Amino acid sequence: MTTMTDPPKESFQLSMLLNDTRYRSLTFQAIAAILLALSIWYLGNNLIQNLRAAGLNISYEFLGNPSGYDINQTLVEYDSQSTHARAALVGILNTLLVAFLACVTATVFGVIAGVLRLSKNWLVAKLMAVYVEIFRNIPVLIWIVIIFTIMIAVLPGPREFRGADPDASMFLGVAAFTNRGVYIPQPYFIRGFGGVADLLLVIAFLAGSFFAVRAVNARATRIQEATGERPQTLWTNLAIWFGPLIVLFLALGLTFDVPALKGFNFAGGIKIGGPLIALWFALSIYTGAFIAENVRAGIQAVSKGQTEAASALGLRPGRVMNLVVLPQALRVIIPPLISQYLNITKNSSLAIAVGYADITATLGGITLNQTGRAIECILLLMLFYLTASLLISAFMNVYNASIKLKER
Amino acid sequence: MSDTHAHSVAFVRKTEIPPAPPPASQTGIVKWLRENLFATWANGLLTIAALYVIYLVLSVILPWLFGGVWNTSSLAECREVLQGRVGGCFSVLTERWPQLIYGFTYPTDQYWRPNVAFLFMLVAIAPVLFFDLPRKLLYFTAAFPFVAYWLIWGGSILVPIVAAVGIIAGYFVFDRLNKSSFAAGFFGAIATAFVIWYLGGFLIPEDQSGAMLSPVPSRDLGGFMLNMMLGLTCVSLSLPLGIALALGRQSDMPFIKWICVIFIEFVRGVPLITLLFVASVMLAYLFPPGTTTDLFLRVVIMITMFSSAYIAEVIRGGLAALPKGQYEGADSLGLDYPQAMRLIILPQALKISIPGIVNIAVGLFKDTTLVSVISMFDVLGMIRGPILASTEWNGVYWELLGFASLLFFVTCYGISQYSQWLERRLATDHR
Numbered sequence: 001m002t003t004m005t006d007p008p009k010e011s012f013q014l015s016m017l018l019n020d021t022r023y024r025s026l027t028f029q030a031i032a033a034i035l036l037a038l039s040i041w042y043l044g045n046n047l048i049q050n051l052r053a054a055g056l057n058i059s060y061e062f063l064g065n066p067s068g069y070d071i072n073q074t075l076v077e078y079d080s081q082s083t084h085a086r087a088a089l090v091g092i093l094n095t096l097l098v099a100f101l102a103c104v105t106a107t108v109f110g111v112i113a114g115v116l117r118l119s120k121n122w123l124v125a126k127l128m129a130v131y132v133e134i135f136r137n138i139p140v141l142i143w144i145v146i147i148f149t150i151m152i153a154v155l156p157g158p159r160e161f162r163g164a165d166p167d168a169s170m171f172l173g174v175a176a177f178t179n180r181g182v183y184i185p186q187p188y189f190i191r192g193f194g195g196v197a198d199l200l201l202v203i204a205f206l207a208g209s210f211f212a213v214r215a216v217n218a219r220a221t222r223i224q225e226a227t228g229e230r231p232q233t234l235w236t237n238l239a240i241w242f243g244p245l246i247v248l249f250l251a252l253g254l255t256f257d258v259p260a261l262k263g264f265n266f267a268g269g270i271k272i273g274g275p276l277i278a279l280w281f282a283l284s285i286y287t288g289a290f291i292a293e294n295v296r297a298g299i300q301a302v303s304k305g306q307t308e309a310a311s312a313l314g315l316r317p318g319r320v321m322n323l324v325v326l327p328q329a330l331r332v333i334i335p336p337l338i339s340q341y342l343n344i345t346k347n348s349s350l351a352i353a354v355g356y357a358d359i360t361a362t363l364g365g366i367t368l369n370q371t372g373r374a375i376e377c378i379l380l381l382m383l384f385y386l387t388a389s390l391l392i393s394a395f396m397n398v399y400n401a402s403i404k405l406k407e408r
Numbered sequence: 409m410s411d412t413h414a415h416s417v418a419f420v421r422k423t424e425i426p427p428a429p430p431p432a433s434q435t436g437i438v439k440w441l442r443e444n445l446f447a448t449w450a451n452g453l454l455t456i457a458a459l460y461v462i463y464l465v466l467s468v469i470l471p472w473l474f475g476g477v478w479n480t481s482s483l484a485e486c487r488e489v490l491q492g493r494v495g496g497c498f499s500v501l502t503e504r505w506p507q508l509i510y511g512f513t514y515p516t517d518q519y520w521r522p523n524v525a526f527l528f529m530l531v532a533i534a535p536v537l538f539f540d541l542p543r544k545l546l547y548f549t550a551a552f553p554f555v556a557y558w559l560i561w562g563g564s565i566l567v568p569i570v571a572a573v574g575i576i577a578g579y580f581v582f583d584r585l586n587k588s589s590f591a592a593g594f595f596g597a598i599a600t601a602f603v604i605w606y607l608g609g610f611l612i613p614e615d616q617s618g619a620m621l622s623p624v625p626s627r628d629l630g631g632f633m634l635n636m637m638l639g640l641t642c643v644s645l646s647l648p649l650g651i652a653l654a655l656g657r658q659s660d661m662p663f664i665k666w667i668c669v670i671f672i673e674f675v676r677g678v679p680l681i682t683l684l685f686v687a688s689v690m691l692a693y694l695f696p697p698g699t700t701t702d703l704f705l706r707v708v709i710m711i712t713m714f715s716s717a718y719i720a721e722v723i724r725g726g727l728a729a730l731p732k733g734q735y736e737g738a739d740s741l742g743l744d745y746p747q748a749m750r751l752i753i754l755p756q757a758l759k760i761s762i763p764g765i766v767n768i769a770v771g772l773f774k775d776t777t778l779v780s781v782i783s784m785f786d787v788l789g790m791i792r793g794p795i796l797a798s799t800e801w802n803g804v805y806w807e808l809l810g811f812a813s814l815l816f817f818v819t820c821y822g823i824s825q826y827s828q829w830l831e832r833r834l835a836t837d838h839r
Binding site: 018019025028029032033036043046047049050051053119120121122123124127133134136137138139140141142145146149153346347349350352353360364368374375378381382385386389390 | 443444445447451454455458459461462589591660661662663664667674676677678679680681682685686689690692693694695696697770774775777778780781788792805806809812813816817820821824
């Protein structure tokens with residue numbers, strides 16, 4: 001209050017709104033707010049008038065109505081009498097399924113190709129470069145169509161498994177690769193798996209394995225401290241983990257429902273539809289090429305001194321890669337890897353091109369066409385993808401923060 | 409030295425031994441093979457495996473490629489010519505070439521128009537891509553959008569002329585007012601352009617039948633031409649929009665900043681295909697009642713929004729990478745915000761962002777194939793729709809899909825090679 005004495009108090013002039021930096025930003029924001037409000041009002045007004053002219057309204061009641069269409073690949077109970085909301089749920093689960101599968105395999109492909117591209121073997125390095133360039137420069141939609149076509153054209157139809165001397169035979173007698181999809185055995189329990197007793201038994205066995213593995217590891221550490229050489233524990237541990245469990249499951253009556261040819265098609269087992277496989281594989285190899293480039297950049301970002309120092313310590317090349325280079329490269333690789341995972345999730349919406357029932361094909365495809373509720377369907381669709389993207393990036397950011405270089 | 413020992417040493421060589429050639433295993437091709445292909449046992453096995461893979465792929469592709477048939481008019485005829493031998497029916501490409509390139513409804517006698525537009529495009533893009541070309545060519549680049557619009561869509565020549573006059577007048581107004589204030593110039597230019605477009609609207613005749621080039625509606629566009637048009641239009645439109653969004657996201661004004669953040673994060677969070685659905689079924693509800701906007705325009709709007717959000721993020725990275733001293737230096741020279749951005753910050757930030765922008769452009773160009781899902785007949789839509797559904801060519805997958813892949817590969821690989829060249833060219837730091 002006392003500071004106002006010295007400088008003469010400026011009177012506020014209208015031109016100061018534009019010329020005075022104290023007020024200018026306020027002016028601009030006010031203009032922006034007014035423009036935004038005006039355009040929202042304009043678009044909303046158009047929307048209301050158009051809807052009224054078309055005799056429509058915005059309502060989500062259709063989600064409770066029976067959908068009336070079938071979906072051939074579902075993870076949960078579903079039939080044509082289920083509601084549209086149920087169909088959307090089936091779509092969401094299918095999207096998440098293919099996105100998850102593709103993320104895993106794309107990472108595997110990408111890491112292998114990225115590491116091999118830096119191989120000292122000239123031929124292998126060049127081969128990987130060709131793989132990366134070819135897959136990066138051709139649209140993923142074309143890849144999905146190509147792989148779907150390959151599946152249909154190259155794999156035998158169920159018909160060809162028939163007869164005394166069939167043209168095609170089942171893989172190892174248990175899995176059938178047909179142009180309608182891949183059939184694999186389905187595990188199930190003869191007398192039904194249920195009851196607290198069974199569950200407790202499994203938990204008890206797992207706990208037993210856990211302590212046995214700890215004991216084996218502790219013994220290995222003792223031997224290592226005494227003699228300097230650590231005995232190989234990997235196989236013992238695997239045997240301890242899985243041996244008793246398998247025995248238990250067999251004792252409980254675990255069997256496999258092997259797919260068999262019945263009529264014109266295979267019955268039994270788990271069916272993995274052709275569209276799912278095409279989409280999964282196409283997304284994996286396409287995104288794998290991008291991940292390979294990220295991996296390569298990450299490895300090259302680790303300074304050569306690190307590799308040389310590791311070699312000077314006497315580590316073999318494989319261990320140099322595993323113990324020294326990859327952990328450091330991971331910090332560079334993770335952020336672009338996150339955005340590749342997001343891309344996979346978003347690109348899985350191309351399922352509509354091969355008829356895989358993901359959320360875009362159910363909610364944004366058949367439901368939209370049947371009910372004509374374009375605005376509602378598309379808004380829900382966007383909401384789902386937005387949520388999925390934000391969740392994935394939030395989760396991966398937490399992971400990224402946890403492996404970040406801790407600097408003082 | 410030799411004198412003192414001359415009597416005690418039986419033989420002293422007076423001349424140098426001629427250098428012996430290195431062992432055969434240490435030179436030339438043998439050494440190269442050893443080091444690069446058979447350094448270790450595992451490496452050798454890997455080489456053999458790689459060779460086997462290459463052999464497998466080539467043994468399938470080469471006979472198919474070179475045994476191909478190029479001049480029959482249907483698949484049945486082609487199979488007759490092949491008589492069971494392995495070979496591709498490439499005659500589908502020669503026979504359906506116009507459909508693959510221009511779509512199946514573009515008037516046949518007007519194919520020269522897209523061709524000329526394509527040639528003009530090469531000339532117009534050249535000075536943008538290569539700085540050594542005469543700068544005068546940029547005038548042609550500026551005129552190109554209007555010429556190309558008129559060539560491809562036809563109709564009254566007054567439409568592109570009015571559009572061009574509006575933009576030129578806007579530029580002059582901006583030039584005049586910019587001396588006092590950037591904002592005044594900017595808004596003045598926009599207002600001028602709109603006034604001229606509105607007035608010019610009265611000049612354009614409703615009846616287009618007397619036009620020099622017969623009008624072609626947007627729904628008749630198709631084939632690879634559609635991919636190129638969408639790619640080029642959306643990338644050029646989304647660059648300025650992306651710069652504006654990036655600057656908005658960095659702005660000190662919270663309201664503007666949050667509008668930009670919400671827009672960018674929203675668009676980046678949803679797949680392009682949902683935005684295309686918006687274009688095909690939802691956007692029409694947002695236009696004034698009674699008007700019809702063609703699908704091409706709606707798709708261009710949505711794809712431009714999509715790519716501008718991605719470009720904004722790339723440019724934001726470039727802006728963040730600039731040292732703070734650049735911003736402070738511009739301030740200390742007394743430059744105001746528009747001047748500082750235009751003269752100091754953006755030229756450097758854009759240079760850093762070039763690889764990223766090119767990546768986005770390549771990705772966008774590939775994503776133009778998605779319009780086939782909303783029943784626009786781009787090259788993939790043509791293949792999956794009219795061509796494979798026709799009785800003559802039902803079942804010719806590999807030739808067609810291979811051709812589409814080749815078109816995209818050549819274009820996208822070319823663009824990424826150019827970007828690497830440009831990066832080397834623009835590198836001003838001496839390393």
